[in-house]
Amino acid sequence: MADIAELPGLSQIRSRFLARLDQKILVLEDLLEILESGASEPPGEMAFQAQRALHSIAGSAGTLGFTALGARAQNAEAEIIRFSEQKLTSVAKIKRSIEDFLDEVIRTAAGLQQPSDGVA
Amino acid sequence: MKGDDRFKCKKKAGSHMRILAVDDDPIILEILDAIVAQMPEFELTSAPGSDEALEVIANSETPFDCFLLDIQMPVKDGVQLCAEIRTIDQYRLTPIVMITAMSDKRYIDSAFAAGATDYLTKPFDIGEVQTRIRIAHQRTQSVMSLEESLYVSSRTAYKVNATDGKVNILDPISIFDVDGLVEPNALTNYLTQLSRGNLFGSGVFAISIRRIxxxxxxxxxxxxxxxxxxxxxxxxxxxxxxxFLMAYGGNGTFDCVIHGGYKPDLRGLVNRINLQIQRMDLRFSNGDPLELRVACGAFLRLVWRATGSICDALADAHQSAEREAMDIEKRLDDFWFTGHQDEVG
Incomplete structure (x- = not known):
C-alpha cells in the first residue's frame, strides 16, 4: 500500500485538516494585515505563530493530496524564516508569499466543491 | 496511562513491533496511525509532545522498538528528545527516525549527532514511510540477535565472539558518549539524504589504527x-x-564526514590525534603500555559525486585509510629489515 488514496480514513483526516485550517488562516491574515499597514518588519511573536501555522500545513497538506497548498505554505514559511533568522528577504516578499498561500486556499476550497476533485 | 486521551495506542492482537510517534501536530499523528494501520506486524502509540513521550516511555511495560520524532515541537524539540531517549540504557541502540519538513533540514546534523539513525521528510511518501519503518524493524531484530551475545560495560556494548569472549575485529562496536560519533548505518543514512547544496563543502576521510x-x-x-x-x-x-560526524566501521577504522568547506590538514590532524592518544597513557590491564598510532587515508570531496555513489566515497575513504595504515607499517618493516641487512653486510 503506497497510494495515498488507499489510506484508511483518509477522507476523515482531510476533513479534520480542513477544519483546523481556519484557525491557521486567521493567524496569517492577522500578520498580513499588519504588514499591509506599513510595518517595517513582522512582529516577532506574530511571525513565529505564522511560521508555526505554515510549518504545520506544509507538513501535512502534501500527504493529504493538497500538494499546491503544501508547496505555497512551505514557500511562505521559508520566507518568514529567512527574514527572522538572517534578514535575507524583504517584507514585500513575505507579504507576497502569504497572499499566494491564501489564494491557493481559495483555489483548494473551490476545487473541493467540484465532484471530480481530490483523492477523498 | 490508561484512560489518558493524550496518548493513543491502537492495540493489535499478538506480538508486534512497537513504535512511538511524537508530533505536536495531531494530523501528522493521524496520518502515521493510518499508515501503520496498514502494516499488520506493527503497533503505533502516539504522544503530542516531548514531555508526554518521556512519560509514555517511563510508564510503558513493554519497551518500544522504534521512535518517530518530529523535529520542530514547542517547549522541547525532537533533537533534545532524541538525546534524552539515548540516555536511557534500554534505548541506546533503538532506531530513532526523525520526522522533518523541508525547513528542518538545518537541524538534521544535530539530530544525527544526538543519536538519530534515520529521517523521514514531510510531506510523506507513504511507501517511503513504510520502507523506513521496515528498515528500522530489521535493524531492531539484528540488534536483538546481537544482544544475545552482548557484553555491556559502562561505556560500550559490543559483539562478543562466543569462543574467546572477544569482539570480532571486523565488527562495528557501539560506542556511546563521544561527541559526533554515530552508528555506521546512521552515517550512511545521513549521507544518502544530503542535498546537493549540503554536499558542497562536505568531504569524507577515514582514520585507521595501525597494527590493528x-x-x-x-x-x-x-x-x-x-x-x-x-x-x-x-x-x-x-x-x-x-x-563533523563519524562512525566506527570495524577493523580499527573510523569513517568521518566533515562540513563547512573545511579541508583538514590531514598530516597535522594525525599528529594531533597521535599526541592525544599518547597523553592518554593507554595500558593493558596488566599495566603494560598499550602503544598505538593512527593513519589517515585520502580526503574525498562529495560535491563531485553523483548521489548514488556517495556511500562509495565512504567505502573508498575507509579502504584508503586501511591501506595507508598498512603501508606505513610496511615501510617501517622495510626500513628495519634493510638496516639489519646493511649491518650484517
Whole structure:
C-alpha cells in the first residue's frame, strides 16, 4: 500500500485538516494585515505563530493530496524564516508569499466543491 | 496511562513491533496511525509532545522498538528528545527516525549527532514511510540477535565472539558518549539524504589504527573495546570545533564526514590525534603500555559525486585509510629489515 488514496480514513483526516485550517488562516491574515499597514518588519511573536501555522500545513497538506497548498505554505514559511533568522528577504516578499498561500486556499476550497476533485 | 486521551495506542492482537510517534501536530499523528494501520506486524502509540513521550516511555511495560520524532515541537524539540531517549540504557541502540519538513533540514546534523539513525521528510511518501519503518524493524531484530551475545560495560556494548569472549575485529562496536560519533548505518543514512547544496563543502576521510590485527590479538575483549572508545574520543577531540560526524566501521577504522568547506590538514590532524592518544597513557590491564598510532587515508570531496555513489566515497575513504595504515607499517618493516641487512653486510 503506497497510494495515498488507499489510506484508511483518509477522507476523515482531510476533513479534520480542513477544519483546523481556519484557525491557521486567521493567524496569517492577522500578520498580513499588519504588514499591509506599513510595518517595517513582522512582529516577532506574530511571525513565529505564522511560521508555526505554515510549518504545520506544509507538513501535512502534501500527504493529504493538497500538494499546491503544501508547496505555497512551505514557500511562505521559508520566507518568514529567512527574514527572522538572517534578514535575507524583504517584507514585500513575505507579504507576497502569504497572499499566494491564501489564494491557493481559495483555489483548494473551490476545487473541493467540484465532484471530480481530490483523492477523498 | 490508561484512560489518558493524550496518548493513543491502537492495540493489535499478538506480538508486534512497537513504535512511538511524537508530533505536536495531531494530523501528522493521524496520518502515521493510518499508515501503520496498514502494516499488520506493527503497533503505533502516539504522544503530542516531548514531555508526554518521556512519560509514555517511563510508564510503558513493554519497551518500544522504534521512535518517530518530529523535529520542530514547542517547549522541547525532537533533537533534545532524541538525546534524552539515548540516555536511557534500554534505548541506546533503538532506531530513532526523525520526522522533518523541508525547513528542518538545518537541524538534521544535530539530530544525527544526538543519536538519530534515520529521517523521514514531510510531506510523506507513504511507501517511503513504510520502507523506513521496515528498515528500522530489521535493524531492531539484528540488534536483538546481537544482544544475545552482548557484553555491556559502562561505556560500550559490543559483539562478543562466543569462543574467546572477544569482539570480532571486523565488527562495528557501539560506542556511546563521544561527541559526533554515530552508528555506521546512521552515517550512511545521513549521507544518502544530503542535498546537493549540503554536499558542497562536505568531504569524507577515514582514520585507521595501525597494527590493528596485532593489537586485536593481544587485547582482551574489554581492552579492545576500551581502546576503540579511547581512540574515538581522541579523534572527536581533535576534530572539534569543526562540523563533523563519524562512525566506527570495524577493523580499527573510523569513517568521518566533515562540513563547512573545511579541508583538514590531514598530516597535522594525525599528529594531533597521535599526541592525544599518547597523553592518554593507554595500558593493558596488566599495566603494560598499550602503544598505538593512527593513519589517515585520502580526503574525498562529495560535491563531485553523483548521489548514488556517495556511500562509495565512504567505502573508498575507509579502504584508503586501511591501506595507508598498512603501508606505513610496511615501510617501517622495510626500513628495519634493510638496516639489519646493511649491518650484517
Amino acid at each position: 590485527e596485532e593489537l586485536h590479538e593481544r587485547c582482551s575483549g574489554f581492552e579492545f573495546e576500551s581502546m576503540i572508545a579511547d581512540v574515538a574520543e581522541a579523534i572527536s577531540d581533535c576534530l572539534k570545533p569543526e562540523q
